[in-house]
Amino acid sequence: MLYPQKISAKKCNFIKRLLIVITVLISIILIIINKLTTPKIPWAALSIAGMIYIWVTAIYSINRNTNIASHVLVQIIIISILVVYIDYTLGFKRWSINIAIPILIMTANVAMLVLTIVSHKKYIKYAIYQLIIFLLSIVPIFIIINSGVQKNILNIIAVSIATLSFFVCIILCGKDMKEEIIRKFHT
Amino acid sequence: MIKDKEIEEWRRLDNSAKIFPISTGKKYSTVFRLSAVLKEEINPETLRQAVKIALNKFESFKVKMKKGFFWYYFEKNNKKPIIEKEKNYPCKYIDPKTNNQYLFKVTYFEKKINIDVFHSLTDGNSATNFFKEIIYTYIELSHPEKFNKEYRVDRKIKYNTEDSYIKNYDKKSKNNNTNRKAYILSGKKIPLGGISVIHEIINIKQLKEVCQKYNVTITQYLTAVLIYSIYEGNYKKARGKRPIKICIPVNLKKYFNSITISNFFSYITVEADMKNEKTSFEEILDLVKNEFSKKLTETEIQKTMSANVKLGNNIFIKLIPLFLKKPIVKLSYIEIRKYTTATFSNIGRIGIIGEYQKYINNFLFLIAPEQVEKIKCSACSFEDKIVFTFTSILNNTNIEKNFYEFLIKQNINVEIESNGVLDVISSKN
Numbered sequence: 001m002l003y004p005q006k007i008s009a010k011k012c013n014f015i016k017r018l019l020i021v022i023t024v025l026i027s028i029i030l031i032i033i034n035k036l037t038t039p040k041i042p043w044a045a046l047s048i049a050g051m052i053y054i055w056v057t058a059i060y061s062i063n064r065n066t067n068i069a070s071h072v073l074v075q076i077i078i079i080s081i082l083v084v085y086i087d088y089t090l091g092f093k094r095w096s097i098n099i100a101i102p103i104l105i106m107t108a109n110v111a112m113l114v115l116t117i118v119s120h121k122k123y124i125k126y127a128i129y130q131l132i133i134f135l136l137s138i139v140p141i142f143i144i145i146n147s148g149v150q151k152n153i154l155n156i157i158a159v160s161i162a163t164l165s166f167f168v169c170i171i172l173c174g175k176d177m178k179e180e181i182i183r184k185f186h187t
Numbered sequence: 188m189i190k191d192k193e194i195e196e197w198r199r200l201d202n203s204a205k206i207f208p209i210s211t212g213k214k215y216s217t218v219f220r221l222s223a224v225l226k227e228e229i230n231p232e233t234l235r236q237a238v239k240i241a242l243n244k245f246e247s248f249k250v251k252m253k254k255g256f257f258w259y260y261f262e263k264n265n266k267k268p269i270i271e272k273e274k275n276y277p278c279k280y281i282d283p284k285t286n287n288q289y290l291f292k293v294t295y296f297e298k299k300i301n302i303d304v305f306h307s308l309t310d311g312n313s314a315t316n317f318f319k320e321i322i323y324t325y326i327e328l329s330h331p332e333k334f335n336k337e338y339r340v341d342r343k344i345k346y347n348t349e350d351s352y353i354k355n356y357d358k359k360s361k362n363n364n365t366n367r368k369a370y371i372l373s374g375k376k377i378p379l380g381g382i383s384v385i386h387e388i389i390n391i392k393q394l395k396e397v398c399q400k401y402n403v404t405i406t407q408y409l410t411a412v413l414i415y416s417i418y419e420g421n422y423k424k425a426r427g428k429r430p431i432k433i434c435i436p437v438n439l440k441k442y443f444n445s446i447t448i449s450n451f452f453s454y455i456t457v458e459a460d461m462k463n464e465k466t467s468f469e470e471i472l473d474l475v476k477n478e479f480s481k482k483l484t485e486t487e488i489q490k491t492m493s494a495n496v497k498l499g500n501n502i503f504i505k506l507i508p509l510f511l512k513k514p515i516v517k518l519s520y521i522e523i524r525k526y527t528t529a530t531f532s533n534i535g536r537i538g539i540i541g542e543y544q545k546y547i548n549n550f551l552f553l554i555a556p557e558q559v560e561k562i563k564c565s566a567c568s569f570e571d572k573i574v575f576t577f578t579s580i581l582n583n584t585n586i587e588k589n590f591y592e593f594l595i596k597q598n599i600n601v602e603i604e605s606n607g608v609l610d611v612i613s614s615k616n
Contacts, residue, residue, distance in 0.1 A: 001297060002297075002299055002604050004273055004274060004296055183255060184256050185256050185257065186260065
């Protein structure tokens with residue numbers, strides 16, 4: 001016999017499907033309870049946003065379990081979206097932009113700095129993520145300049161930390177960063 | 188193997204390889220398989236060791252694929268390759284996530300060792316060299332008492348990873364081929380993504396005698412038999428109007444003296460326009476012979492290759508970001524594939540050093556069928572047999588049956604082996 005006679009046919013991911021069904025059911029129940037009890041406070045929407053965040057994190061962690069820097073990048077993006085949404089839902093008092101996002105930027109950049117120092121030999125793996133995180137981190141500068149966001153100390157500290165972290169990385173691993181840019185952008 | 192220089196930490200994909208990861212998916216795997224049927228049960232641990240040793244000699248296979256902004260590229264992979272018992276259909280999509288990011292997969296079943304290779308990594312010719320190294324090493328490790336002296340000491344081959352397409356294409360060459368869409372095979376498909384495999388093991392001596400009678404090569408003869416089988420088994424019934432077009436891959440390494448381990452192949456398309464109600468096999472064979480003599484020339488191959496390289500080198504195509512290239516290429520590939528009825532790839536004789544031959548029963552070569560080209564054919568020969576393989580997603584074996592019956596009528600001995608998905612002609616054995 002040259003071939004196995006029992007072929008493992010397509011296995012449907014039962015647990016994943018079950019979890020999706022449970023999430024959808026819980027969401028519907030939360031919306032109904034919210035509408036019936038406290039319709040003026042949209043707490044169900046916040047809970048659903050939290051569940052979506054957990055799903056995105058879980059799916060990304062399962063699929064891309066190799067690079068820590070990519071997790072830092074994904075988290076900075078999805079948590080930013082989540083906090084802005086929560087802020088918006090609760091009347092947009094701008095605490096997300098003035099407090100939450102700057103803290104997020106600080107944490108992400110400190111994490112990248114630690115990663116660079118601890119494992120600078122593997123830095124080439126992190127280089128492109130470091131670059132994107134830096135570019136995202138300086139976005140508040142443009143927001144400060146172009147809009148009515150309070151020029152608060154947290155935003156300035158966050159951008160300063162991002163810039164400092166970026167320059168430390170360039171000094172320590174500039175060659176790797178250049179190499180990674182050549183790889184990623186070769187035509 | 189001796190390498191020209193130390194393997195780079197990363198390398199670009201060659202001109203052919205660039206397109207595969209963009210167009211590929213679960214239904215279009217672009218994976219081919221080489222198998223060796225040995226005369227003894229496979230020991231998984233010995234195989235694991237053999238792959239490890241062979242991989243150290245062929246470091247260009249020790250890679251993973253990474254996404255760039257414009258193209259994919261290869262990066263060194265330091266993980267261990269996964270060796271498993273065969274449990275799925277052959278030539279299925281290799282999911283890097285479940286394969287330690289390797290682009291090839293080694294499996295075993297009873298006396299058979301398989302390697303499934305994603306076409307981006309290399310072509311059939313270079314994959315054969317790597318696979319032979321695995322088989323040699325496996326036999327040596329299994330029989331240390333017989334192989335205590337080095338039989339392969341003078342067998343070192345030099346290779347590099349250059350993109351021979353870029354090196355050899357002619358910027359001024361013009362491809363004037365006017366293309367017509369091909370007859371597409373129709374019929375019910377095997378459910379649940381099943382693939383039927385039918386190996387027709389042909390006596391090479393008898394086949395050569397028949398080929399000599401008609402003054403044709405083995406590839407030309409088998410191509411004609413394939414076209415005739417499609418004509419009788421599917422074309423007539425479906426009242427096909429478009430020509431039957433068979434794509435024949437051509438190994439460019441011998442034409443351009445290349446020692447690259449990357450892809451370096453092109454193809455010719457043999458076109459058979461069935462205008463008459465009753466077309467005889469002899470007429471088809473004449474047609475195939477003419478097509479080969481017209482198209483299998485250095486000038487014609489150069490034209491086809493150069494046209495493809497120019498397309499890949501086009502600055503506008505180069506500068507489209509990868510995320511946009513993907514849908515564009517996928518859509519255009521659905522259209523491009525409509526220009527071929529089936530592919531027939533013959534990798535020729537697999538030469539094995541004498542001392543090792545007695546441990547091997549046969550070699551098999553398979554290519555993945557897909558939604559448009561529902562049947563793919565491949566062949567390789569070893570000792571006195573040539574194995575012609577049909578891989579198909581069609582739920583009938585009309586073409587395979589016609590092919591078998593035609594050869595039998597020509598007094599050529601044919602044995603059948605299959606994976607049992609469509610056990611129709613296996614009963615004839």
